[in-house]
Every structure is written in C-alpha cells, then in structure tokens.
Amino acid sequence: MRETHGNMMDTERRIQEAQQKMAETHAEIMTAQKNIQENLADINEKIKLLEQKDEMLEARRGKDVIAFRAHKVADKSVADNQVFVFTKVVLNEGNGYSSTNGYFTAPISGIYFFNSQLCGMENRYIAYAIVSQGDTRSSGLFMPYKLGTCTSFSGAVRMRIGERAWVTINSNGSPSSDLIYEDSREWNYFSGFLIR
Known part of the structure; x- marks a missing residue:
C-alpha cells in the first residue's frame, strides 16, 4: 500500500x-x-x-511630364523676328505648346531642352533662333546649298512657370517668302521637353 x-x-x-x-x-x-x-x-x-x-x-x-513636338509651318512667308507657328502637333504632354500662336509656355518651372529644324530654299540665307522671354538662347546662320536642305539647332533654357519660348528667323535681306521649304520628307519642326 x-x-x-x-x-x-x-x-x-x-x-x-x-x-x-x-x-x-x-x-x-x-x-x-x-x-x-x-x-x-x-x-x-x-x-x-x-x-x-x-x-x-x-x-x-503625369504632371511632371512636359514634352511637345509640332511640325508643318503655318506660313512660310514670315516677317523678320516673327514667331514660327507649327500647326501639326504630334505630342503635347503638359499642354505647353500652342499651335495657334507658336509659343511654348512653361507649365512648371525648370530646365527645358528645345530643338528645331528648318528647311530652306536654295541659296537663301536664314538667320534662325530659339528665343525665350525675348532673349536668344540658340542661333545660327544657314544657307541651303540645294532645295530642301535642312538644319537643326537646340538649346537648354531655365524657365519659370508662364515664361515662353519660340522659333524665329531673320531673312538678312532675302524676301521672306523665298526662305522656308517644306514637303512630305523635309519637315520644319519645333520640339522640347522638361529636363528637371
């Protein structure tokens, strides 16, 4: 037990x-x-x-993407220092470019890169420029050696919101109606985008 x-x-x-x-x-x-x-x-x-x-x-x-590209010049008979208006818009993110007046208006402040191409008539000098707020940002002198020869030019610009950029020419004494050439292969254009 x-x-x-x-x-x-x-x-x-x-x-x-x-x-x-x-x-x-x-x-x-x-x-x-x-x-x-x-x-x-x-x-x-x-x-x-x-x-x-x-x-x-x-x-x-989507708001920080600013880019545009437009071609087809509205009027090939431009006066000296007149704004080129490119009417066929193929890209306009941020809606900064106006095909009505040819101006790019910065939707936001930043550094922008612009590029343009102009095609000229044979043996006619063209003084071209990218202008922002009245100041030339890129310029040059070009004389096509044959019909439809093109030149391109570019520049980077610091812009504040609302400032404008555009493409213009000086005819250097040539009749302005005889300066610019355009067809289905040679395009005049203006493009740009926000770098940062």
Whole structure:
C-alpha cells in the first residue's frame, strides 16, 4: 500500500509539473500570438502608407511630364523676328505648346531642352533662333546649298512657370517668302521637353 501510495504521489507530482509546463507553454503561445498580431497590425499600417505614397507618385507622374513636338509651318512667308507657328502637333504632354500662336509656355518651372529644324530654299540665307522671354538662347546662320536642305539647332533654357519660348528667323535681306521649304520628307519642326 505504501508503495502504491508513493506511486500515486509521484504520478500526481508529475501531472502537476506537466500542468505547470502546459500553463507556461500556453502563456508563451499567448504572448507569441499577441506579438504576431501587433506585428501584423504594424505591417498592415506600413502597407497602407506605401500604397498612399504610390498613389501620390502615380498622381504626380503625369504632371511632371512636359514634352511637345509640332511640325508643318503655318506660313512660310514670315516677317523678320516673327514667331514660327507649327500647326501639326504630334505630342503635347503638359499642354505647353500652342499651335495657334507658336509659343511654348512653361507649365512648371525648370530646365527645358528645345530643338528645331528648318528647311530652306536654295541659296537663301536664314538667320534662325530659339528665343525665350525675348532673349536668344540658340542661333545660327544657314544657307541651303540645294532645295530642301535642312538644319537643326537646340538649346537648354531655365524657365519659370508662364515664361515662353519660340522659333524665329531673320531673312538678312532675302524676301521672306523665298526662305522656308517644306514637303512630305523635309519637315520644319519645333520640339522640347522638361529636363528637371
């Protein structure tokens, strides 16, 4: 009987120890579960912040893209220092270029790169320029050696919002109606884009 009683006491002690270990394990599991839930809440909060930043970047992405390209001169008989108007607009992201008056108006402040090509009549000098706010930013003198020979010119310009840029020529005494040539292969154009 003593032996049986001793075995029962030993078994009861082991059961109590097992119950104690189970209670400790249960507490550890509950703590781990709480930590996991807190970490998940933190991760979900960070995901929401990243999604908001992504939406903001996506909304901004289209607004910072400023680029245009237009060709086909409205009037080949331009007077000295008259703005060339290029009527066929093939690109106008940011709506900065006007095919009505030939001006590019900066929708946002920044550094812009402009490029233009003019094609001339044979043996007629053309003094060309890209102008911004009345200041010449790129210029040169060109005399086509044959009909339809073209020259291109470019320049980078720092502009504030609302400032304008355009292409113009000086005929250097030649009749202005005899200066510019254009056909289906030789295009006169004006293009530009925001660098930053």
